[in-house]
Amino acid sequence: EPEVTQTPSHQVTQMGQEVILRCVPISNHLYFYWYRQILGQKVEFLVSFYNNEISEKSEIFDDQFSVERPDGSNFTLKIRSTKLEDSAMYFCASSYDRTNTEAFFGQGTRLTVV
Amino acid sequence: AQSVSQHNHHVILSEAASLELGCNYSYGGTVNLFWYVQYPGQHLQLLLKYFSGDPLVKGIKGFEAEFIKSKFSFNLRKPSVQWSDTAEYFCAVNAQGQGGKLIFGQGTELSVKP
Numbered sequence A: 001e002p003e004v005t006q007t008p009s010h011q012v013t014q015m016g017q018e019v020i021l022r023c024v025p026i027s028n029h030l031y032f033y034w035y036r037q038i039l040g041q042k043v044e045f046l047v048s049f050y051n052n053e054i055s056e057k058s059e060i061f062d063d064q065f066s067v068e069r070p071d072g073s074n075f076t077l078k079i080r081s082t083k084l085e086d087s088a089m090y091f092c093a094s095s096y097d098r099t100n101t102e103a104f105f106g107q108g109t110r111l112t113v114v
Numbered sequence B: 001a002q003s004v005s006q007h008n009h010h011v012i013l014s015e016a017a018s019l020e021l022g023c024n025y026s027y028g029g030t031v032n033l034f035w036y037v038q039y040p041g042q043h044l045q046l047l048l049k050y051f052s053g054d055p056l057v058k059g060i061k062g063f064e065a066e067f068i069k070s071k072f073s074f075n076l077r078k079p080s081v082q083w084s085d086t087a088e089y090f091c092a093v094n095a096q097g098q099g100g101k102l103i104f105g106q107g108t109e110l111s112v113k114p
Helices: none
Strands: A005-007 A010-013 A019-024 A031-037 A043-050 A053-057 A065-068 A075-079 A088-095 A109-113 B003-006 B010-014 B019-021 B023-026 B031-038 B044-050 B056-058 B064-068 B073-078 B087-095 B108-113
Touching (some): A010 A019, A019 A109, A043 A065, A043 A075, B010 B019, B023 B031, B031 B064, B031 B073, B044 B056, B044 B073
Antiparallel strands (some): A019 A075, A031 A043, A031 A088, A088 A109, B003 B023, B019 B073, B023 B073, B031 B044, B031 B087, B064 B073, B087 B108
């Protein structure tokens, strides 16, 4: 069964450092998403991406964040200068369509900023 | 703005007990509704979804959910839980025609005692 894969599973970084979280979406999917879940809180939408550009982003997704699909298979989330409050589980998801279809999620990357 | 509320933070049941997890959403337009499950250490998996038609939807592993439009609810049910149903359950909403963004509830942790 096709699946979304994320690497690494756990990343520890120092405050102020840049991190890149990687995702390989399902191969024939066209829409890609990042979500995050701070411990004990809701899963929150960060950004959606289609046709090599951001289609929607939340208030959380400020200038410190960026996304990229550098090579047609990977989908990355970069945090330029991490803050303590960026510590969370980050989920990547992909879907074939953006309406009336299921989003498939990766297993998540736990980011710990120290 | 859309929001999703799950009534129970943590539910503890014995095997064979019946389960009902509440989910209410706030949105004035037409929505797609989802229940996702996250087993310990695993990724979010779709249990079931409602787009249109019969408001009683059946999902995997014996789960079902009923969409009651007048109550803005989409409660998840299972007649007889098993120890293997121990997981976190997330209700999510997607506003039709507004992209693939999912709005999640805060999750309900289900613990089933053998």
